Amino acid sequence: MTRQRRDPRAEERQQLVAGTLRRRLDRTQRAAVAAPVIAAAPVTVTEAAPRLRVIAEPAYLVAVVPDAPGGRLTPHDRQVIGAARLLADAGGGAVLALVETPSDEFGAAGIDRVLALPVAGYDPEGKAEAVAAVLDGLSLRHALFPDSADGGDLARRVAALSGEALFAGAENLSPKAVTRAARARKAEQRRAPPRLIALAADAVAPHAGTRHEAAMLAFTFPPRAPGAVLAAEFIPADPARVSLAEAEFVVSAGNGISDFDAFRALATALNATPGASRMVCDAGLMPRAAQVGASGTVLTANCYFALGIAGAPQHLQGITGCEHVVAVNTDLHAAMIERAGLAIVADAQQVMPALLRLLAGEDA
Amino acid sequence: MKIVVLLSAGRHRVSGQPAPVPVELQALRLAVELGGEVTVLHAGPELGALADALGHGVGRLIHRVIADGDDPLPSLMAALTDNPPDLILAGRSGQGGEDAGLLPYSLARALGRPILADAAGLSAGPEAGTLAVEQALPRGARRRVVLRLPAIVTVHPAAPAPLPFAFAAMRRGVIESAPGISAPQAVEVEERPYRPRPKLIAKAAAGASAAERLKAATQAAGGGGTLLVDPSPEEAARAILAHLAALGLRRDG
Numbered sequence: 148m149t150r151q152r153r154d155p156r157a158e159e160r161q162q163l164v165a166g167t168l169r170r171r172l173d174r175t176q177r178a179a180v181a182a183p184v185i186a187a188a189p190v191t192v193t194e195a196a197p198r199l200r201v202i203a204e205p206a207y208l209v210a211v212v213p214d215a216p217g218g219r220l221t222p223h224d225r226q227v228i229g230a231a232r233l234l235a236d237a238g239g240g241a242v243l244a245l246v247e248t249p250s251d252e253f254g255a256a257g258i259d260r261v262l263a264l265p266v267a268g269y270d271p272e273g274k275a276e277a278v279a280a281v282l283d284g285l286s287l288r289h290a291l292f293p294d295s296a297d298g299g300d301l302a303r304r305v306a307a308l309s310g311e312a313l314f315a316g317a318e319n320l321s322p323k324a325v326t327r328a329a330r331a332r333k334a335e336q337r338r339a340p341p342r343l344i345a346l347a348a349d350a351v352a353p354h355a356g357t358r359h360e361a362a363m364l365a366f367t368f369p370p371r372a373p374g375a376v377l378a379a380e381f382i383p384a385d386p387a388r389v390s391l392a393e394a395e396f397v398v399s400a401g402n403g404i405s406d407f408d409a410f411r412a413l414a415t416a417l418n419a420t421p422g423a424s425r426m427v428c429d430a431g432l433m434p435r436a437a438q439v440g441a442s443g444t445v446l447t448a449n450c451y452f453a454l455g456i457a458g459a460p461q462h463l464q465g466i467t468g469c470e471h472v473v474a475v476n477t478d479l480h481a482a483m484i485e486r487a488g489l490a491i492v493a494d495a496q497q498v499m500p501a502l503l504r505l506l507a508g509e510d511a
Numbered sequence: 512m513k514i515v516v517l518l519s520a521g522r523h524r525v526s527g528q529p530a531p532v533p534v535e536l537q538a539l540r541l542a543v544e545l546g547g548e549v550t551v552l553h554a555g556p557e558l559g560a561l562a563d564a565l566g567h568g569v570g571r572l573i574h575r576v577i578a579d580g581d582d583p584l585p586s587l588m589a590a591l592t593d594n595p596p597d598l599i600l601a602g603r604s605g606q607g608g609e610d611a612g613l614l615p616y617s618l619a620r621a622l623g624r625p626i627l628a629d630a631a632g633l634s635a636g637p638e639a640g641t642l643a644v645e646q647a648l649p650r651g652a653r654r655r656v657v658l659r660l661p662a663i664v665t666v667h668p669a670a671p672a673p674l675p676f677a678f679a680a681m682r683r684g685v686i687e688s689a690p691g692i693s694a695p696q697a698v699e700v701e702e703r704p705y706r707p708r709p710k711l712i713a714k715a716a717a718g719a720s721a722a723e724r725l726k727a728a729t730q731a732a733g734g735g736g737t738l739l740v741d742p743s744p745e746e747a748a749r750a751i752l753a754h755l756a757a758l759g760l761r762r763d764g
C-alpha cells in the first residue's frame with residue numbers, strides 16, 4: 148500500500164486566511180488536505196427546524212413561574228423550564244407558564260400552555276395570590292420557581308399562602324427526588340419532589356430539541372384588595388459603583404483602541420461598566436481591576452460590548468456567561484467577531500465618536 | 512417605634528461552631544440605626560453564642576425555651592402578640608438549620624402582616640406609620656419601596672456590616688427567658704452529609720476534540736449573529752444602539 152505523503156506547504160496554503168494584512172492560519176479547518184484546493188463554493192447549511200410537539204390531553208400540569216423581566220426569559224428561567232419538562236415528560240404532563248407578559252419565545256423554550264397573571268407594578272403579594280389561585284383552580288401537580296431574588300420571594304409567599312411544603316434552593320432534580328443543601332451547607336436534604344419547588348441557578352440543563360405550542364389558557368382570577376406596598380421605584384445600578392463581576396452591561400476596550408478618553412466617555416454615555424483586555428491592562432492604559440478574562444474577572448453580565456478585542460481563549464473564558472455580545476473589530480476573522488451576536492467589521496476608533504455623537508443627539 | 516429582631520441559632524459557615532448569623536446582626540444594625548425600642552427574640556433550646564448579640568448594640572434579649580427540633584413558630588407568635596411591635600426584622604435565611612428562609616413568611620401569614628424581602632437600608636417613610644425600604648436586587652440595582660406598618664422585613668447581606676462588638680455592652684444587657692410552646696414537627700426529609708455537585712456548564716459532545724470542547728466552554732448558546740462588514744461609522748453606531756435597545760439596555764436613552 149502506498150501511503151500518500153503529507154505536504155505541509157499545501158496544508159498551510161489551505162489554512163491561510165485571505166484578506167488580512169498579517170499572515171494568519173486558521174488551524175480549525177479540518178478539510179481533507181489531499182484534495183486539490185478549489186475555490187470553496189459557499190455551503191448553505193439548511194438547519195432542520197425543531198419539531199413541534201403538541202400535548203393535546205395532558206395527564207397533569209406542571210407550572211413554572213419565570214421571572215421573565217419584560218417578557219424576556221433569563222437563563223435561570225430556561226433552566227427552570229428544563230426542570231419542569233423533566234417532571235412533565237415523566238408521566239405525559241404538560242408545562243404551564245404563569246407570566247405577567249407573554250412573549251413569542253416561550254414555545255421554543257419548551258412551554259405547552261401560557262396563562263397571563265393579572266399583576267400591575269410591584270405587587271408580590273398580589274402575584275402570589277394569583278399563583279395560589281391557579282395552584283388550586285387547575286390542581287397543578289407541581290409549581291416551579293427560580294430561586295432568584297424575586298422568584299424566591301414569590302415562592303415563599305405562595306408556600307405561606309397555600310400551606311404547601313416548599314423545597315427551596317433545590318440543587319438537583321429528577322422525577323424521583325430533589326436535593327438541597329442545609330445546616331450551613333454541611334448536610335444534604337433529599338425527598339420526593341413536593342408540590343412547590345424553588346430551583347437554584349445552574350442546577351438543571353435548559354430544554355432543547357423540540358418546540359412546544361405555548362397555547363394561551365384562560366382563567367378567572369379572584370378580585371384582589373390593595374396591599375401594603377404604597378409606592379415602589381426601581382433605581383438602576385450605578386455603573387461606577389457595581390463591581391465588574393456583577394455588572395449588567397460591560398463595554399470593553401482591547402488593543403485596537405488608542406483613544407481612551409473617548410472610550411471612557413462612551414462607557415459613561417452608555418451607562419455601562421468599563422472593562423479591558425489584558426493587553427490594555429498590561430500597558431497601564433486601564434486599571435488591572437478592569438481586566439476581563441481567565442486571569443481577570445469572569446463576568447456575569449447580560450451584554451458585552453467588545454471594541455478592538457481579538458478574542459483570545461483566555462479572554463473569551465471571561466465572557467462565557469454573557470448571553471449577548473456586540474463586537475467591533477477591523478479583522479473579519481477575529482474570534483470575537485465569530486462569538487458576537489452583532490458583529491461589526493469597522494474601525495472602532497471611528498465608531499466610538501459616531502456613537503458618542505448619536506447618544507449626544509438623543510439626549511439633546 | 513418598637514422593633515423586634517429575630518435571631519436564629521446559627522453555625523459558623525466554615526467551622527460549624529455555634530455563632531450568630533451575620534445577616535441577622537446586620538438586621539440588628541438597621542434596627543438600631545432606625546431608632547426606637549429594639550428587642551431581640553429567639554426561640555430555641557439554649558442561647559449559647561446568641562448572647563453575643565447584646566454586644567452589638569441592643570439592650571434586651573427575649574428567649575423562649577423550646578425543645579430541640581420543635582417548631583419555633585408558635586412560640587414566636589405568642590411572644591409577638593403579647594406586645595406587638597411596629598416592625599419585625601429577620602434574616603434572609605438562617606445558617607445552620609433548614610436555611611430555607613421560610614420562617615418569616617409563615618410568621619407574616621400567621622400574624623396577618625405584610626412582608627417585604629431583601630432590605631439593604633431602612634428609613635422613616637414620608638408619612639407617619641410608613642417605612643421606606645431600600646430593597647437589594649441582583650447586580651447592584653435597588654428598589655425603593657414605601658410600606659405601611661406594621662410589617663415584617665427580611666434583610667439582605669448587602670446591608671451595612673454589623674455594629675462592632677462591645678464586651679461591656681454585652682455584660683450590661685438583659686436576658687429574659689421564659690418557656691415557649693412545645694410544637695414537635697414531623698421530619699419528612701432524608702438527610703446525609705453534603706456532597707458538592709458540579710455546576711452546570713456548557714457541555715460538548717463526548718469525544719469531541721480539544722478545539723470543540725474549548726468552543727463549548729467559551730461560547731454561550733446564542734442565536735445566529737448579524738454581521739456588518741465595513742459599514743460607515745454612523746451606520747454602525749445606529750445598528751449598535753438599535754441592538755442595545757432591543758435588549759432593553761437603553762432604558763434612559
Ligand SMILES: Cc1cc2nc3c(=O)[nH]c(=O)nc-3n(C[C@H](O)[C@H](O)[C@H](O)COP(=O)(O)OP(=O)(O)OC[C@H]3O[C@@H](n4cnc5c(N)ncnc54)[C@H](O)[C@@H]3O)c2cc1C
Nearest residue numbers: 401402403424425440441442443455457459461477478495
Ligand atoms: C496565562 C494567560 C492568561 C491570560 N489571561 C487573560 C485575561 O484574563 N484576559 C485577557 O484579556 N487576556 C488574557 N491573556 C492574553 C490573551 O491571550 C491575549 O493576548 C489578549 O486577550 C489579547 O488582547 P487584545 O484582543 O486586546 O489584543 P490583540 O490580540 O492585539 O487584538 C487586537 C484586536 O483589535 C483589532 N483592531 C486593531 N485596530 C483596530 C481598530 N482601529 N478598530 C477595531 N479593531 C481593531 C485587531 O484586528 C485585533 O483583532 C492571557 C494570556 C495568557 C498566556
Ligand SMILES: Nc1ncnc2c1ncn2[C@@H]1O[C@H](COP(=O)(O)O)[C@@H](O)[C@H]1O
Nearest residue numbers: 517519554583601602605611612613614
Ligand atoms: N428559632 C428562631 N427564633 C427566632 N428567629 C428565627 C428562628 N428561626 C428562624 N428565625 C428567623 O427567620 C429567618 C429565616 O430563617 P429560616 O427560615 O430558618 O431560614 C432567620 O434569619 C431568623 O431571623
